[in-house]
Amino acid sequence: xxxxxVIVIGSGAGMLIAEGALSQDLNVALVDKxxxxxxxxxxxxxxxxxxxxxxxxxxxxxEADKLGISAQxxxxxxxxxxxxxxxxxxxxxxxxxxxxxxxQNLDFYEAEAHFTxxxxxxxxxxxxxxxxxxxxxxxxxxxxxxxxxxxxxxxxNESVLELQTLPKSxxxxxxxxxxxxxxxxxxxxxxxxxxxxxxxxxxxxxxxxVADLLxxxxxKRMTIALNTSVMxxxxxxTGYTVSGTDKVTGEVKEFxxxxxxxxxxxxxxxxxxxxxxxGVATDARGFITVNEYLETSxxxxxxxxxxxxxxxxxxxxxxxxxxxxxxxxAAEVGERVKMDYRAIPHAVFSHPQIASVGLTEAAAKxxxxxxxxGHAHYADIAIGEAMQEHEGFAKAIVDxxxxxxxxxxxxxxxxxxxxxxVINAMANGQAYLTLGRGIHIHPALPELILVTLQNLREV
Numbered sequence: 001x002x003x004x005x006v007i008v009i010g011s012g013a014g015m016l017i018a019e020g021a022l023s024q025d026l027n028v029a030l031v032d033k034x035x036x037x038x039x040x041x042x043x044x045x046x047x048x049x050x051x052x053x054x055x056x057x058x059x060x061x062x063e064a065d066k067l068g069i070s071a072q073x074x075x076x077x078x079x080x081x082x083x084x085x086x087x088x089x090x091x092x093x094x095x096x097x098x099x100x101x102x103x104q105n106l107d108f109y110e111a112e113a114h115f116t117x118x119x120x121x122x123x124x125x126x127x128x129x130x131x132x133x134x135x136x137x138x139x140x141x142x143x144x145x146x147x148x149x150x151x152x153x154x155x156x157n158e159s160v161l162e163l164q165t166l167p168k169s170x171x172x173x174x175x176x177x178x179x180x181x182x183x184x185x186x187x188x189x190x191x192x193x194x195x196x197x198x199x200x201x202x203x204x205x206x207x208x209x210v211a212d213l214l215x216x217x218x219x220k221r222m223t224i225a226l227n228t229s230v231m232x233x234x235x236x237x238t239g240y241t242v243s244g245t246d247k248v249t250g251e252v253k254e255f256x257x258x259x260x261x262x263x264x265x266x267x268x269x270x271x272x273x274x275x276x277x278x279g280v281a282t283d284a285r286g287f288i289t290v291n292e293y294l295e296t297s298x299x300x301x302x303x304x305x306x307x308x309x310x311x312x313x314x315x316x317x318x319x320x321x322x323x324x325x326x327x328x329x330a331a332e333v334g335e336r337v338k339m340d341y342r343a344i345p346h347a348v349f350s351h352p353q354i355a356s357v358g359l360t361e362a363a364a365k366x367x368x369x370x371x372x373x374g375h376a377h378y379a380d381i382a383i384g385e386a387m388q389e390h391e392g393f394a395k396a397i398v399d400x401x402x403x404x405x406x407x408x409x410x411x412x413x414x415x416x417x418x419x420x421x422v423i424n425a426m427a428n429g430q431a432y433l434t435l436g437r438g439i440h441i442h443p444a445l446p447e448l449i450l451v452t453l454q455n456l457r458e459v
Contacts, residue, residue, distance in 0.1 A: 007130030012038020013317035014136035055188035139306035174263035347416035358407035382443035
């Protein structure tokens with residue numbers, strides 16, 4: 001039996017825990033079956049954005065005629081784009097491995113682990129026991145129960161990164177963030193893309209008018225089948241056929257393509273870890289349940305990141321890790337802190353881009369608040385008109401009484417960058433009026449934030 005002060009399961013955001021424990025001269029075990037660095041480095045944020053950045057440039061060239069520019073794309077080196085992505089990921093892994101293997105008081109177990117008893121793990125026949133355990137083992141693609149799915153080869157957000165040649169055609173089953181981003185990427189590369197979505201719009205958790213605009217814009221570049229429930233997938237002589245039922249008309253539709261990609265959500269890896277063996281509870285979907293301090297149902301076992309299914313973004317997992325570590329040391333550092341999700345931002349790197357933080361208008365009304373709502377289009381500011389950006393917009397939701405921003409939503413160029421000053425104001429509990437105190441460069445995109453807030457009206 002190898003005993004440790006701290007066991008960390010997961011080498012993504014879990015590394016923040018390992019670093020904190022090592023700084024206190026604790027004996028630490030890091031357990032991860034790989035790939036080293038977690039989802040973000042290997043299968044999510046980093047590789048996908050290395051692919052999407054050149055796709056953005058291609059989309060801009062394809063739309064340049066609105067500026068009076070006739071441009072032609074003569075060649076896209078798909079293999080080079082994929083190789084650059086993979087080499088960058090590999091460099092990140094190697095850098096992490098060097099750091100981990102040269103760190104004192106850190107034992108690294110690069111294998112799949114299972115709980116066998118309270119606070120006890122089996123890792124390839126070795127038993128590890130920890131006084132404190134932090135679970136950050138992530139999630140994996142959720143594969144829907146569809147007839148024929150088990151007998152075909154399909155892509156996920158993980159296996160798609162292994163492609164060597166550009167598919168001529170692709171059906172993406174699902175309509176969330178992954179579908180929107182990879183739909184944009186492959187369409188820009190030249191693939192004939194079809195997205196089959198069971199809901200009435202893409203990215204349905206976004207503000208409705210944001211989701212509607214993204215759906216409309218992507219529909220100009222690919223085929224989008226909404227309100228379609230997939231019933232069956234079949235292998236054909238030339239590729240695959242997907243059959244689905246239109247939920248509105250009852251009509252059965254068929255779609256054919258050379259590749260299928262599944263993008264129907266994520267499921268927790270807690271089942272692989274067998275967390276029930278150590279008394280850690282999970283919810284009906286299989287995600288580990290935690291309280292507001294990120295404690296599990298078992299004392300001295302903490303969980304965060306995708307494995308708890310709150311908001312599955314790396315920046316959220318990083319903050320959760322810091323909160324969990326602080327609370328695990330509450331006896332020494334003082335009062336525990338709660339994980340606050342109210343000002344958590346996120347982005348969708350499709351084309352157009354989306355960035356959101358806080359409540360939607362509907363959610364704010366459900367809370368019984370009296371709200372002010374403001375809208376502004378990019379073309380309402382000088383640089384937006386110069387860009388000929390007439391469809392993108394921003395939307396603000398403000399509490400009438402406190403004057404604090406409850407939510408902010410942007411769809412258009414540089415949305416994830418533009419929204420940051422709003423995030424900072426919300427995180428600091430500032431009223432929306434404080435955003436106007438700093439002088440904004442004219443003409444520049446941040447003026448969109450000011451104009452949106454100047455247009456507030458009670459609804």
